[in-house]
Amino acid sequence: MPGISVIIATRNRCALLPRAVESARRAATDVEIVIVDDASDDQTAEVCARWSNLQCVRYVRAQRRLGLGGARNVGLISSTAPYVTFLDDDDIRLPDSLDRQVALLDADTRAGMIYARAFYGDEDCRPTDDFYPEFCPEGDVFWQILVQNFIPCPTVVLRRACLARVGLLEEDAPGIEDWDLWVRMCELFPVLALEEPVAIWRQPTDDSDQFTSRSERLRRLARRLHRDKWLKLPRVVQAGPARRRQIAKAFARRAAQEMVWQSAASLKNKQLREFTRVAFASARLHPIGTSKIILSETLASLQE
């Protein structure tokens, strides 16, 4: 039986897929790769045929579009190894990185998952000097993950038994299904961290870097999940209303802060339209957090 399953959900990216698969093959000695083709319309099936004689690569085709969460769930039921990791079709795993992470998880049987740093990659997935996250907290990070998602998805290795105890990926949270899973995992299990980069995380190109309707939708979705689901998890309820309020505030503040920074950056670049869009979205989604940040910034500049 293989030691780790790498689940690669892909849709209409047959040009990028081979790079991801080859990197996954080099990342661990005893690996099982499950490619879930989410009803692609391009040559993904033909591209995947080149691995058909390999025991370790398995091609699963979904006939109907399932979305990222649904496709990863299909990958989960099609794989067998005790450890699981999700790799996007445009990202890269660094050589031997999975083996190191699995060894750490083997050593600590209580931990549910391990994450690590990821290099930001450019459009061709060449690593830049930047990596994420800067700080890698370990152990019980439940309250931190409720405020901000600092865990890059391609770096995580999950224990299958723990995953089964918190439930599969949410299919109704497109874009933040990974964050939702981390929250549910961290509620019950301590996590480990490896303070070195294990993957290259391809960043979207310039035109999608802007504050599009998609990113506003993600922020709105995160706000809804945070309020309606995460803050109603048993552990938050047990901690009492004071803690709950504190977390809700911290979450709003963090989200508003990110958006205010973004709008400030676009103002600096003289992109007025972009600036108004982000500013309005920020004020609309997190009015209190935004006004607090603006007030404190104004006060600070007045004091100077």
Add this chain to the structure above:
Amino acid sequence: MARVSLIIPTFSRPHLLPRAVESAVRAGRDVEVIVVDDASSDQTASVCASLRDIKYVRVDRNQGVAGARNIGVLASTSEFIAFLDDDDLRLPASLEHQLSLFNEMPEAGFVAGGVLLADQDCAPNGKAAVVRPQRGDLFWPILELSVHLIPGSVVVRKSCFRAVGLFNKRLAGIDDWDMWVRIAELYPVLVDQQPVCVYRCATPASAQGSSALARHLHSAVKHQRRLLSLPRAKSEPYWRRRAVRRKTKRRIADTLTWRAAEELPHGAWQFAASNFVTSVRLSPMWALRPTHVRVLCQSFSNQKKLSRPDARD
């Protein structure tokens, strides 16, 4: 490796579970029984520890039936998957029979069987859900709800889940129907009439999931609109889809009225009222037809006749 996995999702019913598990173990020779404990807070875990020949999977946060079934699929290792609710029963050797049907029709996505209806103690009451044996492409009949399938009677090929995805957690109570439609869209299916399971019929007071009949059927009608946007349905002309909608609404109005009339003499006021309101909302012209109103009035007057002797006592 077992040939078929039987998944029993359970939530806080330790008194009913052993009976279901026992029937499941006897349902086939080469069967892997998986009990998914959906975060029950009672003695379900200790009851399961005393059961032999099962694979016990515990979920720590409640997932709902659909989520628990998904976890069962995740834990299963066989090629075929059957489901059983924790209050229903599987008939002896029924899985063997259904697997032999798969040999007959190897391309089938799932095989469904007949169902014996039972009272609250799971003793068959002599009635059976009427199943007409059919095979082949049953997408439209299942979508129109004219073939009613109970999860306990179905054996699915696991590869179907890879093609169409897993159960939708958001559709409480109708997640199974949604799945059968999605499978039947792509695969031929086989419906057999030989009874394979015993279904414990819900009553308005039994607090089973299916007690909320009106709500479930209403959400089924709402969800049907999304199922009609599946590629196969979308390729059909508009009038066909509209005919499906109308047919389903009328059928559901019929069912609701009939069930209301059945339960009204037993004093299930609320149940009858919610059924009536829902059927009027779905299809006003149909639900207010003279025959429907007459059936309801008759059953209402029966109630008076029945309740009078009680009052005298």
